[in-house]
Amino acid sequence: MLKSSQRFSLLQVALISGAIATTTTLSFFGGIGCRSVRAELHDSPKAIVDEAWQVVNREYVDGTFNHTNWQATRQSLLNQNYTSKEQAYVAIRTALKQLGDPYTRFLNPKEYQSLNEESIVGQLSGIGIQLGQNPKTQELTVVATTDNSPALKAGLKAGDRILAIDGKPTQGMKLEDASKLIRGKAGTSVVLQIARSGQSKFNVKIARANIDVPKVSYTLKQENSKRVGYIRLAEFSAAAPQQMRRAIENLTRQQVDGFVLDLRGNPGGVLGSSVEIARMWLQNGGIVQTVDRAGGREEIKANKTALTQKPLVVLVDGNSASASEILSGALKDNKRAVLVGSKTFGKGLVQQVNELSDGSALAVTIEHYYTPNGTDIHHKGIQPDVQIDLTQAQLRYLATNPASIGTQSDPQYARAIAVLSGRNFAKLRVNRLS
Numbered sequence: 001m002l003k004s005s006q007r008f009s010l011l012q013v014a015l016i017s018g019a020i021a022t023t024t025t026l027s028f029f030g031g032i033g034c035r036s037v038r039a040e041l042h043d044s045p046k047a048i049v050d051e052a053w054q055v056v057n058r059e060y061v062d063g064t065f066n067h068t069n070w071q072a073t074r075q076s077l078l079n080q081n082y083t084s085k086e087q088a089y090v091a092i093r094t095a096l097k098q099l100g101d102p103y104t105r106f107l108n109p110k111e112y113q114s115l116n117e118e119s120i121v122g123q124l125s126g127i128g129i130q131l132g133q134n135p136k137t138q139e140l141t142v143v144a145t146t147d148n149s150p151a152l153k154a155g156l157k158a159g160d161r162i163l164a165i166d167g168k169p170t171q172g173m174k175l176e177d178a179s180k181l182i183r184g185k186a187g188t189s190v191v192l193q194i195a196r197s198g199q200s201k202f203n204v205k206i207a208r209a210n211i212d213v214p215k216v217s218y219t220l221k222q223e224n225s226k227r228v229g230y231i232r233l234a235e236f237s238a239a240a241p242q243q244m245r246r247a248i249e250n251l252t253r254q255q256v257d258g259f260v261l262d263l264r265g266n267p268g269g270v271l272g273s274s275v276e277i278a279r280m281w282l283q284n285g286g287i288v289q290t291v292d293r294a295g296g297r298e299e300i301k302a303n304k305t306a307l308t309q310k311p312l313v314v315l316v317d318g319n320s321a322s323a324s325e326i327l328s329g330a331l332k333d334n335k336r337a338v339l340v341g342s343k344t345f346g347k348g349l350v351q352q353v354n355e356l357s358d359g360s361a362l363a364v365t366i367e368h369y370y371t372p373n374g375t376d377i378h379h380k381g382i383q384p385d386v387q388i389d390l391t392q393a394q395l396r397y398l399a400t401n402p403a404s405i406g407t408q409s410d411p412q413y414a415r416a417i418a419v420l421s422g423r424n425f426a427k428l429r430v431n432r433l434s
Helices: 010-015 037-039 045-059 070-079 085-099 110-123 175-182 241-252 271-281 324-331 391-402 411-420 426-430
Strands: 105-107 123-126 127-131 140-145 161-165 190-193 202-207 209-214 215-222 226-234 256-262 286-292 297-302 312-316 338-341 349-355 359-371
Touching: 045 070, 045 085, 045 349, 045 359, 070 085, 085 105, 110 349, 110 359, 127 175, 161 175, 175 190, 175 359, 215 241, 226 241, 226 411, 241 271, 256 411, 271 286, 271 324, 286 324, 312 324, 312 411, 324 338, 338 411
Parallel strands: 226 256, 256 312, 312 338
Antiparallel strands: 105 359, 123 209, 127 140, 140 161, 161 190, 190 202, 215 226, 286 297, 286 359, 349 359
8 A cells, every 4th residue: 555755746746635646765875975975876877776775764664674784785785886777676676675575666667657647647558448367267358448448449348358469369478467568658559369259359459548547436236125336446546536436426316225335356555545435434433543663653533524324335355455454444443334255465554655766666665554443454354244255166257257246146245235234234324423
């Protein structure tokens, strides 16, 4: 989960409401360097290495640096000669491994730009599809197309299998690698080879464009006598709170009896977004507690701005992580919702993204977080109130039939509806509200 920095540029002021702040470090050398060292490092790959070291030295949550000699690490880094930025990047990544923290990571300029586009701007350049992968056949599958996207206009449909990207076979290809091939500069084109049930395989050429990235989808469902507002939140991007507000308000106008909020597969995102969204469901009570390296504790609370008092069930699974766990933990601890599904991932750390002077960046763990009741969920996860684990067969079915997610063919959703229909569940709607 990412947190906004407290050092703002003019750009950051415009984006700071829940966005990832892009922070340029204030000093490359602190009080350690000397004039000769500064002259040697100026405009060299070594400068980026030391800049990255300084960020970790100043910000990292563990003052022991995983019981390593971080000062000696700096000396070792500066004793090396780097003939390219790529060598410097390798050295930074190697040094970070000493921390034993997979969430403190280096991003080269392209990786950082991609992160900014999707998390801050809410856009990326591509064709507007959501990709999935059949766990049995490993085939890349179109899960959904974005409204008004090039993919939708080109006729791609959910369930289409992508056999090749610009002539490169996709069998065995990772989702991340496929996404990189499909994305590209707006105005350029990509050719996909498609397999569709009942048809011969065919090629389709699609022009890339700047795509708004929807993180919230919602629909009204009639479940027996209940009108249910089903909301699926894919990620806590900067744009997610606005989209969530629109979903809650539109469904409320349609007089729903209750809500199902689906956080399954949601890997997290921006801390500020999770807080904003929690306040849409919670009138009073704590949302999250954070603790920094010095032991400083901050408690973030609801602020009496809840949009609804209707009963709420939250769906979670083992891939609901970070910001998803903040929201789930807040709703569970305050007894505002019933959690249904599988135990969550267990990531109780907060990262801050720091932009370096060459356009690369460093995501650094700066805080631990705890649920409102003070529970540490790191490496433990959150246990749902109603546990229902999907079998491998059920997971395969939902992966290959994405339209079944959030229907009675989805066992966890079906259990959520049963909970909403429970005799005593309506009591939750007045809890903590005044």
